[in-house]
Amino acid sequence: MSRLSAALAAALLLSLEASGKTLQGLFRTEAARQENGQFITKFMFQGGAGLLVCRLEDPGPAAQRESRLLLFQDLDPDLDNLSCSQRLGKAQLTVPLSLEEHNQTVPRQFAATVWQVLYADRYTCQESSVTLSHSDLSFTLLLFNADSAGNPLDHFSAEEAGLHGFYFLLLLAYFIACCIYVQPLYQALKKGGPMHTVLRVLTTALALQGFSALCNYVHLARYSRDGAGFPLMGSLAEFWDMVSQVSMLYMLLSLCMGWTLSRGRKPQSRPLQWERSPASTAVAVGGVVTQGALLLWEQYSESESDHHSYHAQQSLAGLLLIALRVGLALLLASVLYQIISTERSTLKRDFYFSFAKGCFLWFLCHPVLVLMSAVFNDHQREKVVTMGVILCQSISMVILYQLFLSRSLYWEVSSLSSVSLPLTMSRANHGGRY
Structure with a gap:
C-alpha cells in the first residue's frame, strides 16, 4: 500500500500543469x-x-x-x-x-x-x-x-460554480463531527479489540477524505479571487482522495475474500474468521492496483480540463472504473448471499445486512450517480456526480462506524465467539499485520 501511495503521489506531482481562468x-x-x-x-x-x-x-x-x-x-x-x-x-x-x-x-x-x-x-x-x-x-x-x-x-466556469461552497459545508460537517466523536473514537482505538484494525482503516480513510476536502477548499478559495488558485493543492486533493479510495477498497476486499476463500476449510461454527491467505491477499491487492492504475489513467486522459475530477467519467478509463465498481459490488453480493443463506444466527445476519448496506453504498453510488446525472444539464452533471459520490461515501463510512462500534449489535455478536468476526485479535496475533 505504501509503494502504491508513493507511485500515485509521484505521478500526480509530475503531471502538474498551470490551470485556472x-x-x-x-x-x-x-x-x-x-x-x-x-x-x-x-x-x-x-x-x-x-x-x-x-x-x-x-x-x-x-x-x-x-x-x-x-x-x-x-x-x-x-x-x-x-x-x-x-x-x-x-x-x-x-x-x-x-x-x-x-x-x-x-x-x-x-x-x-x-x-x-x-x-x-x-x-x-x-x-x-x-x-x-x-x-x-x-x-x-x-x-x-x-x-x-x-x-x-x-472566475468559476458554469460547471464549477457551487463547488467552493460545497467544500466549505463539508469541512464544517467534518469539524462538528470531529468535535463530537473524536474522544469516543480515540478511546475505542486505544482499548483495541476485535475491530481495532477495521476502525483504524476507516479512520484513516475518513481523515484522508477530510484532507482532500481541505485542499480542494484552499485551492478553490484562492481560485475565486485570482482565477488561478493553487494547482498543487488541487493535485494533492486528488491524491489524498485516491489513497482513501484504495485504502477502503483493500479493506473491503480483504474482508470479503477472506470470508469466502476460507469458508470451505472451516467448521460452520466459525464461518466468518478472516484467513490471511495468499489467494485473498492477491485478490485484494489486485483490485487496489487495478483501481489505482485506472485512476491515474483517467487523470492523464482528463489533463485538458482545468480542474481534474475522476468523478467526471468522460473517458475510457472512467468507464472502466464504473465497470470495476459494479463488478466488485456483484462479487460482494454473491459472497454475502452465500453466507447469509446458511447463517442461523439473527444477530449475525443483521451484522451482514448492515455491512452490506455500507459496502453497496460505497461501490454503487458512483455508477448510479453517473446514470442519474444524464437527466441534468451538461454544466450540472460533473457537480452532481462529484458532490453525490463524496456524500454517499461519507455516509457509507458512518454506517460502517456504527456497525463496528455499536454496543447493541457489535459487542453482542463479538461476544458469541472470540473468533466469530473478521479481524479478531486472536487471528491478528497469529496472522501477522494487516
Whole structure:
C-alpha cells in the first residue's frame, strides 16, 4: 500500500500543469499557422454578463500582425475539414488585439455554453513557413461569469460554480463531527479489540477524505479571487482522495475474500474468521492496483480540463472504473448471499445486512450517480456526480462506524465467539499485520 501511495503521489506531482481562468502565456504565430488557430482555453459562460479581458505586454507587434482572438461556441469537429480561412471565418466573436487591454462582453445565451478561444493573425493561413522570425506575444487572459450581484467578477466556469461552497459545508460537517466523536473514537482505538484494525482503516480513510476536502477548499478559495488558485493543492486533493479510495477498497476486499476463500476449510461454527491467505491477499491487492492504475489513467486522459475530477467519467478509463465498481459490488453480493443463506444466527445476519448496506453504498453510488446525472444539464452533471459520490461515501463510512462500534449489535455478536468476526485479535496475533 505504501509503494502504491508513493507511485500515485509521484505521478500526480509530475503531471502538474498551470490551470485556472486567469491565464498567462504566449501567443505563437507559428503555432497558430500549424494548427489553423492556436488553442488558448475554453470556458463555460453561464448565459449572461460574461466577460473576456485580454492584456498584452507589447501591443505594437500584435497590431502589425493583425492579431486577434476568435471565440467559438462548442467548436465543431467538422470544422477541421474546412480550409483554414473557412474555419476561422466560423468564429462567433472576433477580438482584435491592437491595444494593451481589450474587454469583450459575451452575448447572452439561454443556457450555459462552452466557448473556446483561439489565437490567429495574418500569417495563420499561409502555407509557407515564413513566420519563424516573429517573436511570441506575452498575454494575460481573464474570463468571468456573473457573480451573485450580476457583475462579471466570478472566475468559476458554469460547471464549477457551487463547488467552493460545497467544500466549505463539508469541512464544517467534518469539524462538528470531529468535535463530537473524536474522544469516543480515540478511546475505542486505544482499548483495541476485535475491530481495532477495521476502525483504524476507516479512520484513516475518513481523515484522508477530510484532507482532500481541505485542499480542494484552499485551492478553490484562492481560485475565486485570482482565477488561478493553487494547482498543487488541487493535485494533492486528488491524491489524498485516491489513497482513501484504495485504502477502503483493500479493506473491503480483504474482508470479503477472506470470508469466502476460507469458508470451505472451516467448521460452520466459525464461518466468518478472516484467513490471511495468499489467494485473498492477491485478490485484494489486485483490485487496489487495478483501481489505482485506472485512476491515474483517467487523470492523464482528463489533463485538458482545468480542474481534474475522476468523478467526471468522460473517458475510457472512467468507464472502466464504473465497470470495476459494479463488478466488485456483484462479487460482494454473491459472497454475502452465500453466507447469509446458511447463517442461523439473527444477530449475525443483521451484522451482514448492515455491512452490506455500507459496502453497496460505497461501490454503487458512483455508477448510479453517473446514470442519474444524464437527466441534468451538461454544466450540472460533473457537480452532481462529484458532490453525490463524496456524500454517499461519507455516509457509507458512518454506517460502517456504527456497525463496528455499536454496543447493541457489535459487542453482542463479538461476544458469541472470540473468533466469530473478521479481524479478531486472536487471528491478528497469529496472522501477522494487516
